[in-house]
Every structure is written in C-alpha cells, then in structure tokens.
Amino acid sequence: MSQREAVGAEELIFYVNGRKIIEKNADPEQMLLFYLRKRLRLTGTKYGCGGGGCGACTVMISTYEPTSKKIRHYSANACLLPICSLYGMAVTTVEGLGSTKTGIHPVQERLAKCHGSQCGFCTPGMVMSIYTLLRNHPEPTSEQMTAALAGNLCRCTGYRPILDACKTFCKNKENGRCCMDQQEDLFDKEEKVSVRLFSLDEFQPLDPTQELIFPPELMRMAENQSKRTLVFHGERMMWISPISLDELQDLKAAHPKAPLVVGNTVVGPDMKFRGVFHPVVIAPARIPDLNVVECKSDGLTVGAACSLSLVKDVLGNAVSELPEEKTKIFYAVLQQLRTLGGEQIRNIASLGGNIVSRKSTSDLNPILAAGNCMLNLASRGGKRWIPLSDIFADGVGNNAIMPEEILVSVHIPHSRKGEYVSAFRQAPRRENALPIISAGMRVLFEEGTDKIKDLSIFYGGAASTTICAKQTCRTLIGRYWNEQMLDEASRLILNEITLPESVWDGKVKYKKTLIVSFFYRFFLEVLQSLKTMDPCHYPGIPVEYESVLEDFRTKMPQSIQIYEDVALSQSPQDPVGRPIMHQSGIKHATGEAVYIDDIPSVDGELFLAVVTSSRAHAKIVTVETSEALKEPGVFDIITANDVPAMNEFHYSDDPEIIFARDKVICVGQIVCAVAADSYAHAKQAAAKVKIEYEVLEPVILTVEDAIKHNSFFEPKRKLEQGNVDKAFDTVDHTLEGEIHIGGQEHFYMETQSVLVIPKGEDKEMDVFVSTQHPAFIQEMVAASLGVPANRIMCHVKRVGGAFGGKLLKAGLLASVASVAANKTSRAVRLILSRGDDMLITGGRHPFIGKYKVGFMNDGRIQAVDAKYYVNGGCTPDESVLVAEVSLLKMDNAYKIPNLRCWAYACKTNLPSNTAFRGFGFPQSGLVTETWITEVAEQTGLSPEKVREINMYKEDEQTHFKQKLDPQNLMRCWNECMEKSAYHNRRTAIEEFNKQNYWKKKGIAIVPMKFPFGLGSRYLSQAAALVHIYTDGSVLLTHGGIELGQGIHTKMIQVASRELNIPMSYIHFCETSTTTVPNACASVGSAGTDVNGMAVKDACQTLLKRLQPIINKNPKGNWNDWIKEAFEQSVSLSATGYFRGYDANMDWEKGEGRPFTYFLYGTACSEVEINCLTGDHKNLRTDIVMDIGCSINPAVDIGQIEGAFVQGIGLYTMEELKYSPEGVLHTRGPDQYKIPAVCDIPEQFNVSLLSSSQNLYAIYSSKGLGEAGLFLGCSVFFALRDAITSVRNERGLKKTFTLNSPLTAEQIRAACMDDFTKMITNDEYASSTLWARVHET
C-alpha cells in the first residue's frame, strides 16, 4: 500500500486526566512529556533525563481491550512515549489525581505527610508509580511496592520516607498486618524519645471507587470503530500505524529502513542522544498477530509486540501452573525480567524490540538463544521460523533477519527432562541498570547421566552483540559434569570469548572474570540440581558454597528514627522541635510546586541550546554558524562577541569564562548558544554549528598529568603540628599508601535552569534561576551586561536539588541566557538537558591522597605525613577552598600528635569541578579512615579498637589549634556501638563467614567529627524581612534558598515561635534579591543557623513594637493587636540581621578558628558480598548523630538519611568515565548510577543524640545538611571488612588498596581466586579508576 493510500485519521484522539484531546497536527517526534508540559500546561510531570532512566516523568496509561473487555493501567515514562502512540488511550498525570484546589489523593497526602519529598522534583513521578500500582493492586505486597519504585530515582531523601509512605498502603501478606504497625510496636519503648515522624490517624483512607474512570468514549471507540491505519505527518517525520500483518508487510517492503516502533525505548534514545533520524516509522503495536499469547503443547508463543511486563506475567503464570521440569527456560527468562529496566520500561518495551535491536546489553537474548527459542518471521517473501541463536551467528553484521522482515512472534519452548537452564547478570546497580555481562546457559544430559548431550552458552556485554561460546559447547559434548570439565570449560570459554581491550567502559578484566564466574555458578547450580534429582549418585556442592546460588533481592527496608521529644511544658502551638511536614510537601506531591521550567512561557520567548567544545585544549580557528542560522525557527546565535561587558571573571589568577573566545580548555566548554523558537529547533540548529580547532599541548586530564606539568591553582596549602620527622624515628612501624577517590556528579533532579525576562525599560531584567546564590547570579549577570546590580532582579522560589552544584556554574549559565536576552530583547529560557548538564557543569573533585603513617604496636598513631591532590578542572571555581577544607577536616575524629599535610588544587583540562556536599571532607576523611584501617590490619587490632585508641577524648586542640570538646563524639560512638549491637553482630558475621565460602559479610563502625563554619564572618551574615499585613497574615522572607532541605519550613517554625502565632498565619513566597540584598549562598549546612538568627531578629523587633499594645490588651488576639498597631501607626514591617560567625584562619601560621562548632556522629554498617560477581547488599546501617536540639526532626533525619545514601553513591557506585581525550562518557542515568531503592540498607536506623546543646546556633540546633554524607563510608569499610575476610581465608596478601568508588568490579578483583588468576596473574587493579582514563 502506498503512503497516499494509507490515509487515516489525521486527528489524534486521546484523553488526559479525563479530558478529551484532539490533536490535529500530531508530530511523531513529539514525546508526551513535552506535549503535557508545553502544550497542555500540565507541568507536574517533570523532565529529569529524557531517556527513561529516572522516572521523574512517570504517568499512568490506561487502555481498553474490547475482546477481553479489560482495562489495563500501567506506568510509563512520558519522555519516551511518542504522542502518536497514544491513539485511543487515557493518560493520567499527577494533576489528574488531585490538587490543593480540588482535594488531594491519599497517595499525595501520605507521601507529603510521611516527609517523602525534599526538593520535590522526583515526587510527582513517585506519586504516579505508587498510584498506578494501587490502581492494579489496592493492597500491594511490599515486594510489589519496591518493584514499582525501581525505576524512580530520588537524589534527596535516601528513599526511606518514601517507602514509609508506601508501607501505609501495603498489607504484609505473611501475617496480615500492616508493616507500619509492626514498626511502632517495636520501637515505642524508650523514654523521652519519639519514633513517630507522622501519624497514621491523619491519613484519609484509599477508596478505589473514587478514582477517575476510563473514558467511556474511548471504550466505545475501541468497540465500535473499525480499526483503520493511522498516519501522522510531522515537520520531518511520518508515523504509520497499520492494523494488519498484511499491510505491515507491504509497508515494510516499501520502507525497509523504517524501524518498527513499539515501546520506543531503543529508537527514541537513538534519535534523541545519538543523532539517528528516521523520516518514516511504522508502529505495529495494534496488529493482533504481534500480540498473541498462546500456550502450546511444547511451549509458549508470545507476540513480538507484547510488552515485557506482559511476558513476565505470562511466564509467571506458566511457572506456577506447569511442572518445574517444563519451565526451566521460563524461570530463567523471568529471572532476567525481574531486574530488567524499571517497571515503566518493562510496561512499554516490547519483546520483539529487545530481540531485534540485538543490543549487546540485552538481558533476554542470551537466555532466549540458549533456550532454543524460535523466531517467527514474516515478509512479502513469505513466513519462516528460525532459531533465535541464528541472529547472533556472525556478530552485528548478521543478516539472518532481512530488512523487510517482521518478527511476528517468539516461541519459548518447554524445557526437557535432564535439561538445566540458568540466566545471570551483573550490572552497576542491581535494578534498573543495563548489565555489564549477562549470560544464558543450558545443558542437556544423556538420560539418567551427567554426560553432556547438548550445551549452549551465550553472553551479552562481551561484544557488540550477544555472542555464543560455540566452540566450547561443541568440544564439551560427551564430557561429564565434574571439576575436570569445569576447568576445561573455563579455559575454553576464555579462549573463545575474546574481548577487545578497547571497550568504552574499560571493564575488560572484570567482564572476563564474570564470564567464567557465571559459568562456575552454572556448574554449581547444575551439580546441586543433579543432587536433588538423584542424591545417591550426585553429592551436590559443599554446604558452604550453597549460599552463592541465591541472588540478592530487594526487600522493603525496615527503619527506626529516634529523636528527643519536645518538653511537655512546650506550648502545643509552638512548632519548634516537632516533625513538621515540608512547607511545600503537598504541592510537591500534587505537581503544583513551580520550578523554573514550569513558569509559563512569555510572549516571544526564545529557547537556548548551547554549543560546547569537543576538544580538551585547543585554539578555536573558526566558528561556522551559517548552516545553523538557516535551520527552522532559529532567531540568533550568541557568542563571546555579544557579551556587552565582562566575559571573563577574575576571582583569582585564572578566569571563570562565560563563552570561550579564542581557545577552549575542556570538552564541554560553552562556545556559543543558539536561540530559537523552540527547544527542538535550538537543539537541531546547535548540532549544525561547526567549530574548527587547532589542538594545543599539553592536554592535562589527571592529577598525575598535573603533577608532571606542575599545573596547579595557587595557593598550595600546608598544615603542620608536632615534630613529624622526629616522630617517625621513634615509632614501632610505618606504612605508606595512596588512595584514589573518583569524582561525583551532583545529579540534582532538576537540571540547571534559568529564565531571563528583559523588562523593556532601564535595562531591567528578571532572572528566574535555579541557584543556591541569587546575589552572586545578580552580580555576574550585571557585570556581564555592564549594568548596575540594581537592574537585575533574581528570583528563586525553590530549587530541585543543588548539593553545591548551583553556585558559580549557575551564574555562568544565567549570564549566557542574560546575554542572549540582552541581544535579542526577548525572554530567554535555558534548561540544560541532562547530558549537557553532566558534561558542562563539573562535580565533586576527584582526589588522590598519599600518606605515610607512623604507629606503635598498641595501635597509637604518632605521626602522619599526607599529601592531597584535588582535580580542579580547567578553572579555579572553589578548588583551592575545597583543598583547604580537606586539610582542615582531615583529622576526622582523631588526635594525631605529629601531623603534616599538604593540599594541591590541580589545574587540568577537565570541566571545572565545584562545590559538592561535604566540600573536600568526604575525600580527606576517607583517606584518614583508610590508614586507620591499615594500621589495624598491620597491628592485628580491630579497626574499631584503633579508632577508639586514637579518637579525641577530652578537651583538645585540632591540628590548627582550634579547641574542641569531643564529649558528644564519644557519646555517639558508644551509643552507636550499643544500638547496633556491634560486638554481637561481629561474632555472628564471623560465624557466617566461616560457613559461607562465596558469600561474606562485613561490618564497620566509623566515627565522625564534622566542623561547622564558613571560614569568615562576612560569609555567614544573613538577613530577613518580615511583613505583617492588617489582616494578621505574615509574609516572611530571608536570604536562604529552598533546596529541599526544608529551610523555609524551619524559618516559618522560628517565626511562629517568636511571634507566638500558628504557622498557618505565615507565608513564604520566594527568595529574591529585591527583598533581601546581598544574601550569602545557601551552602555549608549554614542556611538555618544564620537565616534563623535573622528571622528571629526581625520577629523580635516586630514583637517589641507590638508589646505595648499586647500589654494594654493582654486578652486580645493577634488580629486585634495588629489592627490596633496599624491604627497607632506602628510599622508592621521589619528587617532582621545576623552579622555572621567570627572565624579566622592564618595559613602562614597554620592556626586559627575557622569553625564555629562541631557536629558528631557515628555510623555502623553491615554488608554482604558475593565473591563470584562482586555484587553486594547493604544489610543494615545504624547512625547516631549529634545535631544539637533539632528544630524539625523529620527534616533533619531526612537530611542525614539523604546525605548518607548520597555517600553510599560516592563511595560504592557512582563512577565517572572519561575518554583519553577528556570526553565524559557518563552523561545520563543510563551510564551513571546513583543509588536507587534497591541500594538502601535493609535495616536503616537513625537516632539523634539526646540532651545535646549548642551555644552558637538558633535554639541550640546544629547545621547538618552535609555531615551525613561522609558516614556513607561506613559501607565502604564494611565492604573492605568482608573482602579482608575473603583474603584471610584464601591466604592472600594482607595489604591491599581499595579505591573509591568501591564498585562490584573492584570487589571482585580483590576477592582473588582461580578465576581471576586465569585472567591475570597480577592482583589486577581496577582499570576504571577515574583518573586512569582508558582507551575508547
């Protein structure tokens, strides 16, 4: 059929939140996410990555199937759903559930009231995942709940409070009780403390009858209308959706190159991120032949367009109904489906798409191929069946499927008697992560024996597509299933499966190890199964090997949060010290909370896309823009020449640069920006800008390169106390070492965003920006435009996560947008894509710590000489400060009498690194804890003993002579020891480790001293402005920014206490440079401390003015007094001010008082590792933190947990990968893994130390936003403990180095065995360390 004949409905009809949408110009390139946000103005659904990896855009899709008359609801990623695929469907977004206007849904209510939102950017996505599950299962199991959230990332909360909200909907099916009741029973016994952060009684019940119904019109449409081909024409692309296989075959013959798009999870990301373009796509999802599910006598036939979720359900049913012997292949496929993608991906991704796209990372192809599955192919040339394995016969160039052929269905056979089948995978994260290696294996024995009759071994991840160990399998036929066969098989496999040394992620040795380790695991599984079949003949495997046959599974975590209750005497109205819900919590959950890109567009607004450098160090020869300017919708291109005043900012010797002018100094540096009428047009045109470079030498990427070229930002810093050299002469032992700590991407869920609106007169501009420091943005924008600061009005309502990343970098981006707005006289919106954000904005500094430590036999450390190198990237930003802080905090909790340490900020050609929660301490603290652990290993003492011996104990001085009282350090330590039952658990772990060979547990307890302070007084000044209106309502503002840390909630609590009025009287609108000038950045955990003082001051001023009126009418109420005050002409507006904390540091003398006070804490973590794969599971963490008197325990515990989980990410998962040319590969959640629900400890307890006072901060609280992050290293050391136990058992070298992040790859490498030795004889160090950039 020709395209002309294939005319159909040019109108796209679907429903959104019960409203009919008729789209006359449906563009196949338009994804639902942008349609919702830009066209329908439903901005609750968020953009976090655009590639299906974060879940921020989750919506519910409902479809009606007229034959079965069933309505199906499923969650999906709106960023991957072409609107054209939605014909006849109903979409529900977060706005469709409820709002503050119409009433909120129980899911929204509970998520907010359980404190499940911080910055709130991930919250609508979370709500939709939970809601969809509840639509299908009103009382889900906890397993269903954790599975439903596997595809949703949150960077703030650490997931615990989100899961608490989920638990309120779950029935624990084992005992029929709600998980929450059990928790309350357990922990309500301590006196004076509370374990309740919310009250179950407050929640409205879930009433499934109240949900939005499926639109009857869509039902009628599905039932009555004869189906017809649909064709949609976009600007560049045509979408054809046929209804019969016949028609599809014609279309495919006519357009052999057109992809068949079902879930769009391969085609979509290829088009978005890899520059692939398809002028025609064919959508076969409505064709019945491609949706069959048939149970046949010899197996199951499943249509190629069936979603992976459907395949999972069908296989699950078959496994529960058929005899085990027949379902081994089904079971193995199910095993892979459990962790493949998140639920949103499985709900739309098709079986056919997974198979035909033949990705190396397919989890399904290896097992389907090994399981002898058959493909049913159709084309105009006829139908045929081929074994699935044929499509991998000779690599990617394989043409077993012709371009015009369509995969109609897949036949998955029953397994046979004597057949054993398994599938394996290891991924950077257990769930929602593509595998590093996946495998499918099958063996068939000659009847009644263990003699191999047939063997199939397939791997994914090893080459550019799935590969088969064909030769190996052939050679092993006739062998018996024993150790000899294993040995031969391992060698054969390694010989046959050759990995190119140049795989981009550099994990060559690890992949090889996994390839043989998986075969070994298969070997063990089969031995064990043989034993079950015939125990007399087959002894099975040793008991201590058995546990390795079980994979780690995600369980619903259990948790306790303990905090000190407010005194009984405290007024019930006084909110200070109570677990008050985040001020924006409900709005986060309804999607009403407004972030920058949610601000409605302004007339004539332009979108900006940046063009960045592709070279690390080069002269710009030409920038060719003529092609780009011809692209549709392009308005202008902005370069350095358009900056009216300052393009380079000299805060130190080297400048911060807005646009590169003559040369580029890193990959990702902004060279120019395209302004166009839509983001898509701007992006398309940006790709057409051509830059010619002349490469410059040297290209410095690593710390080692920087040392070699003496490339540093000045000044270098040094601290010294005692006599280090002399001490080294007198100690019993010395050790030396070096540890590398990789960088970390902030991965705030809201990418860098700015909207600049020129006001049209006096050069005034409104700058709406996602930043931690509006005053700085104002200063930079004003300087770049050459206008006084009083013309630039910066506004920040809230920020969708920042973690230090939205300071200077936000200033540069705001300047880019402002220069564009100035040049074009239009409003300009710049929202970085996730990829650009990760590429351009830098992150935590990669770090190398070198140390020499002198210690006594009894574990006393007498001398330390250390050098720290931070990789600052190409501009100074705050790198020198980060290096300084790493020095000041390097002692962590220990008194080292003789200490010398140096810090260097390296200048390299990487994107400039910047502030990140913890600011140098997470790195230098890890180095310290590493040498502490090594001292323990060398003295034979336990690490906790060495920690105890060297800890600060009484009033002492730090290495820069600041006094500290470490009483609460010891209290946290002792309490954590006790609460975690450390000693008993250590004994239990030793016992476990004796009984398990391939699985080991480890435990570690790590203390922390976290100094609070910003280094100088002016950096901690703060101001507030409080207005009281004549109706008694109060408008509060201050200089702090809401980043998710709940600062506005706390400030309202402060104002409520000070003015003695309910919180409901007080409103916070926005932080703005127009109301509070020159405010300091919201950084360094200081927001509440300093702004709280200013708010208190303003409120006290007002109260003082009101006091005479109150005294005169003590029985009156607030409104009476305000009215009276107005009538008496008493000013009802006041500013409050806090001058900041006195602080100083003399680097010449190496002494000072840079910090105001100290926080303390201790974390104890337990882990279990799988020595064969390097996988691990976080079993339990107990944290005890001294944060003074908490102003809001729910918010504060949330900060501790969120930071801790971010620390787990830093120390064990998050790996940045660069090419040798300095190109960042890891540019999205698909390549860069932050912790997800599956990564948090199964038991996660946090206690706030009681009776702790702090003279320096408001209401005796302590600033705690950053501190918890470092405690994530307790997991790192627990892993080290488990590895030590492996190595001790195997008699391996005692001293070994573990770098950060301690990924599965490193764990596997450290657990040396015969398999690792087959790969290399050396103790292979990870080749993926950040600094050691690998070949591409």
Ligand SMILES: Cc1cc2nc3c(=O)[nH]c(=O)nc-3n(C[C@H](O)[C@H](O)[C@H](O)COP(=O)(O)OP(=O)(O)OC[C@H]3O[C@@H](n4cnc5c(N)ncnc54)[C@H](O)[C@@H]3O)c2cc1C
């Ligand atoms: C965030 C994310 C996470 C993921 N995680 C995993 C994972 O952990 N493991 C894993 O294995 N995969 C994973 N995937 C990949 C995904 O599961 C598969 O890509 C998916 O099954 C492809 O199906 P689709 O319908 O979306 O394909 P589409 O993108 O619609 O199509 C893919 C290709 O297949 C072809 N095709 C589709 N159907 C047919 C047919 N019937 N006949 C002929 N050709 C056809 C198309 O022409 C196209 O070239 C992930 C994907 C994403 C986006």
Ligand code: FES
């Ligand atoms: S924005 Fe869709 S999954 Fe991230």
Ligand code: FES
């Ligand atoms: S609250 Fe989840 S990302 Fe901020």
